[in-house]
Amino acid sequence: MKPRTADKIATGVIVTFSSIIVAVLLGLLGFILFRGLSHISWSFLTSVPQTIRAGGGIGPQLFNSLFLLVLTLIITIPLGLGAGIYMAEYAKPGKITSSIRLVVEVLSSFPSIVVGLFGLLLIVNTFGFGFSLFSGALVLTIFNLPLMVRVTEQAFRGVPKEQKEAGLALGLSKWKIIVSILLPVAIPNLVTGTVLAAGRVFGEAAALLFTAGMSTPRLDFTNWNPLSPTSPINPFRPAETLAVHIWKINSEGLAPDAMAIAAGASAVLVILVLIFNLTARWLGRVLYQAFTASKVIK
Amino acid sequence: MKSNNGSPVLIKKHHLEDWIGRIYTTFCVSLLVIVIVSMMYFVASKGLTTFIKDGVNVGDFLFGTKWDPNGDNPVFGALPFIAGSFATSLLAALIASPLSICAALFMNEIVPSWGKRLLQPVIELLAGIPSVVYGFVGLSVIVPLFRDVFPGQGIGIAAGSLVLSVMILPTITSIASDALSSLPKGLKESSYALGATRWQTIYSVILPTVMPSLLTGVVLGMARAFGEALAVQMVIGNAPHIPHSLFESASTLTSVITLNMGNTVMGSVQNNALWSMALALMVMTFIFVIVVRLLERRHRL
Numbered sequence: 001m002k003p004r005t006a007d008k009i010a011t012g013v014i015v016t017f018s019s020i021i022v023a024v025l026l027g028l029l030g031f032i033l034f035r036g037l038s039h040i041s042w043s044f045l046t047s048v049p050q051t052i053r054a055g056g057g058i059g060p061q062l063f064n065s066l067f068l069l070v071l072t073l074i075i076t077i078p079l080g081l082g083a084g085i086y087m088a089e090y091a092k093p094g095k096i097t098s099s100i101r102l103v104v105e106v107l108s109s110f111p112s113i114v115v116g117l118f119g120l121l122l123i124v125n126t127f128g129f130g131f132s133l134f135s136g137a138l139v140l141t142i143f144n145l146p147l148m149v150r151v152t153e154q155a156f157r158g159v160p161k162e163q164k165e166a167g168l169a170l171g172l173s174k175w176k177i178i179v180s181i182l183l184p185v186a187i188p189n190l191v192t193g194t195v196l197a198a199g200r201v202f203g204e205a206a207a208l209l210f211t212a213g214m215s216t217p218r219l220d221f222t223n224w225n226p227l228s229p230t231s232p233i234n235p236f237r238p239a240e241t242l243a244v245h246i247w248k249i250n251s252e253g254l255a256p257d258a259m260a261i262a263a264g265a266s267a268v269l270v271i272l273v274l275i276f277n278l279t280a281r282w283l284g285r286v287l288y289q290a291f292t293a294s295k296v297i298k
Numbered sequence: 299m300k301s302n303n304g305s306p307v308l309i310k311k312h313h314l315e316d317w318i319g320r321i322y323t324t325f326c327v328s329l330l331v332i333v334i335v336s337m338m339y340f341v342a343s344k345g346l347t348t349f350i351k352d353g354v355n356v357g358d359f360l361f362g363t364k365w366d367p368n369g370d371n372p373v374f375g376a377l378p379f380i381a382g383s384f385a386t387s388l389l390a391a392l393i394a395s396p397l398s399i400c401a402a403l404f405m406n407e408i409v410p411s412w413g414k415r416l417l418q419p420v421i422e423l424l425a426g427i428p429s430v431v432y433g434f435v436g437l438s439v440i441v442p443l444f445r446d447v448f449p450g451q452g453i454g455i456a457a458g459s460l461v462l463s464v465m466i467l468p469t470i471t472s473i474a475s476d477a478l479s480s481l482p483k484g485l486k487e488s489s490y491a492l493g494a495t496r497w498q499t500i501y502s503v504i505l506p507t508v509m510p511s512l513l514t515g516v517v518l519g520m521a522r523a524f525g526e527a528l529a530v531q532m533v534i535g536n537a538p539h540i541p542h543s544l545f546e547s548a549s550t551l552t553s554v555i556t557l558n559m560g561n562t563v564m565g566s567v568q569n570n571a572l573w574s575m576a577l578a579l580m581v582m583t584f585i586f587v588i589v590v591r592l593l594e595r596r597h598r599l
Contacts, residue, residue: 017400082326111525175319203428
């Protein structure tokens with residue numbers, strides 16, 4: 001075969017394969033939104049699910065997902081920031097640092113179900129928190145930490161060296177440099193990374209099956225006492241999230257409209273993840289402009 | 299350090315801040331290390347109970363083909379699940395790798411001007427779609443399609459690996475694309491200068507150079523496929539034996555754990571056997587990480 005013909009064929013194959021990927025994504029999104037959007041209504045988003053009758057909603061699940069996300073971020077952000085700053089600023093190259101890196105790498109490639117099982121064993125059973133939002137948030141923190149550490153480390157390493165040196169030349173202490181010079185510059189990337197990580201947490205289900213539980217008690221949305229078992233904001237009650245709900249109705253749903261509910265809930269989940277993605281990008285850009293007084297180059 | 303009024307040591311505010319900062323960040327990192335060490339310890343000790351206390355033979359567990367935990371003479375052979383996990387993740391990597399590598403080539407070599415702008419968001423969106431949604435789409439599109447086209451129920455290893463292959467596309471593509479874009483420019487240009495066509499350049503210069511990175515991507519993709527639980531569980535059928543064809547109901551390690559962990563009593567032999575499978579998953583994760591490390595080391599040379 002002539003090299004020129006081979007080149008044409010290869011280019012054709014590469015372009016075709018790439019188009020297949022685009023087509024798969026468009027098909028996926030199209031299918032999910034087409035099947036799901038018709039089922040989404042205000043009552044679907046707010047009413048409680050039905051076990052055997054048709055017409056159930058996803059209200060409590062949606063609330064649980066959002067609340068669990070907030071709880072997770074409250075725990076993850078301080079820990080992830082701390083560990084990431086350590087890796088970027090304090091860690092000296094050597095055996096210890098490289099073994100910490102290995103640990104982070106291993107942790108980030110653990111299957112989420114194994115993280116969930118660990119949560120079941122230690123947090124749910126040994127510590128006695130039971131199936132609860134709190135256990136779920138802790139497990140999601142473990143699941144999310146490696147990503148947060150990597151995001152933080154990269155954000156801090158991305159700060160131009162001169163800015164740090166200027167701080168050192170002014171005789172500032174290390175911590176002062178981290179907080180007042182590096183952090184503001186790193187914030188746009190930090191926010192983008194955190195929101196993207198939040199999107200991942202939002203769709204996670206395998207780690208939550210055995211930690212946050214697969215059921216939600218009847219909630220009373222007028223009860224805001226965080227210690228009452230029917231209160232929506234009690235962190236120690238079991239909570240089924242939206243992703244877990246989709247899994248559950250697909251595998252053991254008894255309602256006659258189970259497939260429609262799964263379609264609607266999937267559409268809601270995907271739309272929320274899309275919103276997270278877009279927000280992450282938009283916030284990153286806005287913050288970058290606000291903190292650096294410069295236009296984005298890209 | 300003595301101050302003027304004679305008090306022995308004056309701790310200035312910024313010293314204190316510095317200390318608190320250092321202690322806090324060190325604390326966070328140690329927490330991370332403690333978590334992973336305890337995770338390994340707990341899962342391993344629980345997983346080994348099956349062999350130590352319940353007296354199940356390791357060989358029987360790993361290579362036994364019969365899984366019958368509730369029979370009169372309970373047998374715990376996990377080979378069907380281990381084989382299922384390997385089959386689905388290998389097949390998924392086989393489907394996804396060519397697609398991903400082509401996508402990476404498209405972004406970096408064919409149309410570097412706008413290829414990235416088109417495919418980057420596509421890849422990120424694919425990575426962002428939750429796994430249960432993949433499972434749901436697999437259950438409502440792929441399974442009925444396979445049921446019509448091929449003999450059988452549509453569920454099985456084929457459906458599972460097809461769903462997984464879409465899920466691991468982003469992993470492989472982004473690693474391959476990073477590798478391609480970090481290649482030194484001179485490499486490509488010297489090949490063009492010798493009169494090579496684009497495909498000749500890609501085939502004999504670019505691909506051999508980035509091969510370790512491409513393999514890293516494939517291994518990481520496989521690792522993700524190996525550990526994925528719910529999407530696979532929804533489409534694979536969950537029959538506890540080795541299937542005779544790709545379109546027959548099967549199981550993976552993750553799917554059997556997902557289904558049975560909630561229905562078995564903590565501490566029973568069956569439950570412990572599930573923990574042994576979790577241990578197997580964890581060991582496989584280590585193996586994947588080690589392989590990736592070896593590949594990266596080779597790349598550095």
